[in-house]
Amino acid sequence: MANKKSLREEFTKGIVKENPVLRLVLGTCPTLATTTSMESAIGMGVSAAIVLVCSNIVISALRKVIPQKVRIPCYIVVIASFVTIVQLLVKAFVPTLDQQLGVYLPLIVVNCIILGRAEAFAGKNGVLASAVDGLGMGIGFTCALIVMSAIRELLGAGSLLGHELLPIPPMTIFILAPGGFFVFGIVMALANKLAEAGGGKKAELGGCKACPMASSCEKLANGGCEKSAESDEKDKEAVK
Amino acid sequence: MNTDNKLLTVSASPHRRTEDTTGGIMIDVVIALLPALVLSVVLFGFRSLLVVAVSVAACVILEYLSRKIMKRNNTLGDFSAVITGMLLAFNLPPSMPLWMVVIGDAVAIVVVKQFFGGIGQNFVNPALVGRIVLMTSFPTYTNNFTEPFAWRNPEVDAVTSATPLAQFAGNYSRQGVITAMNSSQMPTLSEMFFGIYGGCLGETCAAALILGGVYLCIRKVISPRIPLYYIGTVALIMLIAGRGNIQFVLYQLLSGGLMLGAIFMATDYTTSPIKTKGKIIFAVGCGVITSLIRIYGSLPEGVSFSIILMNILVPHIETLTTPKPFGALREKKQKGEAVK
Numbered sequence: 001m002a003n004k005k006s007l008r009e010e011f012t013k014g015i016v017k018e019n020p021v022l023r024l025v026l027g028t029c030p031t032l033a034t035t036t037s038m039e040s041a042i043g044m045g046v047s048a049a050i051v052l053v054c055s056n057i058v059i060s061a062l063r064k065v066i067p068q069k070v071r072i073p074c075y076i077v078v079i080a081s082f083v084t085i086v087q088l089l090v091k092a093f094v095p096t097l098d099q100q101l102g103v104y105l106p107l108i109v110v111n112c113i114i115l116g117r118a119e120a121f122a123g124k125n126g127v128l129a130s131a132v133d134g135l136g137m138g139i140g141f142t143c144a145l146i147v148m149s150a151i152r153e154l155l156g157a158g159s160l161l162g163h164e165l166l167p168i169p170p171m172t173i174f175i176l177a178p179g180g181f182f183v184f185g186i187v188m189a190l191a192n193k194l195a196e197a198g199g200g201k202k203a204e205l206g207g208c209k210a211c212p213m214a215s216s217c218e219k220l221a222n223g224g225c226e227k228s229a230e231s232d233e234k235d236k237e238a239v240k
Numbered sequence: 241m242n243t244d245n246k247l248l249t250v251s252a253s254p255h256r257r258t259e260d261t262t263g264g265i266m267i268d269v270v271i272a273l274l275p276a277l278v279l280s281v282v283l284f285g286f287r288s289l290l291v292v293a294v295s296v297a298a299c300v301i302l303e304y305l306s307r308k309i310m311k312r313n314n315t316l317g318d319f320s321a322v323i324t325g326m327l328l329a330f331n332l333p334p335s336m337p338l339w340m341v342v343i344g345d346a347v348a349i350v351v352v353k354q355f356f357g358g359i360g361q362n363f364v365n366p367a368l369v370g371r372i373v374l375m376t377s378f379p380t381y382t383n384n385f386t387e388p389f390a391w392r393n394p395e396v397d398a399v400t401s402a403t404p405l406a407q408f409a410g411n412y413s414r415q416g417v418i419t420a421m422n423s424s425q426m427p428t429l430s431e432m433f434f435g436i437y438g439g440c441l442g443e444t445c446a447a448a449l450i451l452g453g454v455y456l457c458i459r460k461v462i463s464p465r466i467p468l469y470y471i472g473t474v475a476l477i478m479l480i481a482g483r484g485n486i487q488f489v490l491y492q493l494l495s496g497g498l499m500l501g502a503i504f505m506a507t508d509y510t511t512s513p514i515k516t517k518g519k520i521i522f523a524v525g526c527g528v529i530t531s532l533i534r535i536y537g538s539l540p541e542g543v544s545f546s547i548i549l550m551n552i553l554v555p556h557i558e559t560l561t562t563p564k565p566f567g568a569l570r571e572k573k574q575k576g577e578a579v580k
Contacts, residue, residue: 171343171377178376182351 007132014136017198021144022191026112030104031145032180038161041149042142043097044104047090049138051082052114056134058082059122066123075118080109113141144187151183262359266319268461272452273326273504279435279445283388284334288441292329294338298345299325306354320359324348327367330442330500331544332374333385340378344370364551365511368544375544385438403439404432404495409540412481417488429487432494443500446493453503462507465516466523470502473527481535498530501543511551518554518561525550 020026027048034044058078059066066074087105091098098105108114117137122130153159156174158166173179280288303321307314315321328344348370353362375382385403404427407420420426427437435445443449456462475489482488492498506512506526513522526546533542 168339169378169381171373172379173373173377176376178373 007129010129010132011136014133014138014140015143016140016191017195018137019140019144019191019195020113020116020137021141022188023195024113024116025188026116027141028184030107030111031148032177032184034101034104035145035149035152035180035183036175037100037157038146038149038153040097040100041145043090043094043101045138045142045145047086047101047105048108048111048114049135049142051079051086051108051111052117052138052141053131053134054082055079055114056117056122056130057127059118060125060127060130063123071123072115072119075115075123076109079114079118083108113137144191148180148183148187151187152179155179262318262320265461266323268456268459269323269504270319270326272455272461273323273330273442275448275451276330276442276445276500277326279448280330280334280441283435283444284386284441288329288334291332291334291336291338291341291441292326295329295332295341295345296322296325298342299328299349302346302349303354306350307358310354312358315359318359321349324353324367324370326442327500327504328370330504331367331371331440331497333382333439334441335384335386336374336381340374340381343377344374347373360510362510363554364548365505365508368505368548372544372548385440387438388436388444403540404437404491405534405540408491408495408534412535414483417482417485421487421491426491429490429494432491439495440497440500443497446499449499449503453499456503456507462503463516463519465519466507466512466526467502469520469523470506470527470530471498473524474498474531477528477531477535481531492534496534496541497543501530501547502526505543506547506550511554513554513557513561515558515561515563518557521557521561522550522554525553 014020016023018024021028021031030044030048034040055075055078059075062074062078083106086108087098090101090105117134121133125133150160152174153161154165155171156176156179158164158168158170171179174183277289277292299321300316304314304316325345328348329341332341332344348366352364352366352369353359356362371382383406402425407423407426408417411417411420431437433446435448437444453462453464453467457464471493475493478489478492479486482492502523506523513519526543529546529549530542533539533545539545
């Protein structure tokens with residue numbers, strides 16, 4: 001199936017159309033945790049992208065050797081070795097980044113994006129395609145982190161990459177967890193809009209069934225808020 | 241047609257129409273809030289009127305703009321944005337910088353209300369979220385309380401004072417409570433009742449808020465159940481926490497945002513249960529969480545958080561308390577059927 005797609009498509013799909021964080025909603029935990037400052041977000045994005053590309057290549061090369069039943073442990077072993085390499089390198093050359101990322105650096109081992117790509121792509125496709133897919137996804141992940149961290153750092157700490165910019169007191173809530181969710185939701189909505197404009201699949205929102213009031217809402221039986229509002233209007237017109 | 245909807249089928253005529261409209265109800269709420277606004281101007285000067293005016297104006301403009309941008313119909317006529325603006329301003333100190341007030345309004349109207357579909361669709365109280373966002377973002381500004389009547393003395397910019405709850409905070413032991421109540425900074429109970437102490441601009445005067453609440457109950461805009469059960473629960477827990485000290489209970493009831501929250505915020509139609517039983521569960525829950533935050537929490541006041549937490553639970557309370565239609569058979573348990 002994927003063979004039909006050109007390498008260019010494999011590369012670009014990860015950036016907006018199938019952005020792992022904003023469109024596939026994978027890797028939410030490191031996203032929310034490391035976007036408090038742009039520095040740590042770039043560090044996280046780049047390390048995850050490196051691990052993603054390397055593990056995709058190796059897993060794709062070994063895909064015919066790995067037995068189907070134990071593939072997940074095999075993937076984890078491959079990913080964990082690359083994470084260890086990256087972690088040791090970060091510790092040796094940028095120890096401040098290592099302190100900033102803390103536990104989230106070793107946690108790349110269980111990052112949904114990397115395991116997800118291994119399972120969904122690298123285990124079924126050729127080495128070159130997998131490398132390109134990993135690179136696209138890695139860049140998409142890094143871009144999402146950079147956009148979110150720029151918003152959060154600028155509004156929440158009044159700075160960008162540690163340089164003070166805002167003359168007014170910053171809104172601390174943006175570097176706290178609730179602000180992270182606010183930004184995440186809004187950026188995700190924008191990405192959906194962008195992807196749909198670019199011909200991507202429309203986001204499935206679950207419609208009325210996703211609403212917390214669904215169990216006690218009588219509108220659901222009439223086809224949800226939008227539909228029942230429409231039919232209300234039709235009724236009104238009919239009355240006129 | 242779905243059988244679940246049978247109850248909603250309109251009966252045969254004649255039908256009685258009421259004169260109630262959303263706009264009319266909201267105007268009643270505005271009238272009920274006016275005594276507290278007037279007193280706050282008397283206590284804290286025209287600065288508090290300015291904060292309220294800016295907040296209301298910002299809410300109305302933001303509501304208009306966001307509806308326009310989202311290509312939805314204009315809903316300014318229901319006055320709900322005015323209420324949100326007033327309630328948010330009532331929760332802020334009179335010295336609050338005006339641009340921060342506008343940010344709070346933007347969160348309340350755009351994020352909490354319009355992103356979720358406008359009036360009747362917001363799952364938590366917009367004014368409270370606006371307040372909490374401001375509180376976590378600019379704590380030094382939202383906790384800067386001016387002493388009452390400081391505006392009469394033009395030589396001094398503002399005299400700040402600690403709120404009664406801040407003096408109780410972190411020390412709810414038997415001795416701590418008595419020390420706090422006897423401290424010279426603590427206002428007397430009658431001062432507390434008429435709002436002559438530092439605090440948010442609309443929440444200090446219990447007398448004016450209760451007057452507004454009684455008006456709303458007489459006009460049947462709200463039912464007295466939520467405020468009474470809410471305040472009653474706080475009173476009961478504080479009676480136990482204060483080892484039966486009535487004076488302490490009164491201080492707790494009159495301080496902070498309890499009156500404003502219980503009368504005007506917890507009774508919001510959209511975010512409170514419809515059925516009586518649900519209303520009681522909701523109000524008792526609010527009271528318990530408020531008291532627990534006051535006694536054990538790291539913040540001195542918990543009214544906003546308690547109402548928001550219970551707002552989120554409202555759909556589940558509704559599901560639990562939905563009455564069964566008369567004569568309907570009880571649904572058989574899965575287990576019983578499996579045995580057969």
